[in-house]
Amino acid sequence: MSTSAYILIEALPGKALELTNTIKAIPGVKTVHVVTGPYDVIAYVEASDLKTMGDLIVKKIQSTGCVARTLTCITVEDAV
Numbered sequence: 001m002s003t004s005a006y007i008l009i010e011a012l013p014g015k016a017l018e019l020t021n022t023i024k025a026i027p028g029v030k031t032v033h034v035v036t037g038p039y040d041v042i043a044y045v046e047a048s049d050l051k052t053m054g055d056l057i058v059k060k061i062q063s064t065g066c067v068a069r070t071l072t073c074i075t076v077e078d079a080v
Contacts, residue, residue, distance in 0.1 A: 003053045004046045007061060008071040011040040015066035026060045028052075039071070050074075 011019045016034050019041055024032045031044045043061070047053035057072060 002046050002048055003050055003074065004044065005053060005057075005072050005074040007043045007045055007057060008039040008073065009041040009043065009061070010038070010068040010070070011066050012068050016040040019064060019066035022064050022066065023061055026056070028056050029061075 009019065020032050020034055023029050023041075023043055028045050028047050029043050030046055033042050034040065035042050045053070045056055047056050053072075053074070057070060061067065062070060
């Protein structure tokens, strides 16, 4: 069973579109949306396990140079 999460991302000023284009190409990132509100980008990601999920967030998304902070919301149940 895979692990999935919504990553709420606050981008650095003026970097939301660049960030979106960068992270949508990362394996495991399923969808990316630029949004309004306190966060600039929301991504839905899937990984084989929690460690892989952590690596995806820290080593791939947060290291883009466009991210101020992230909030990870791991899913606990799929809606039917």
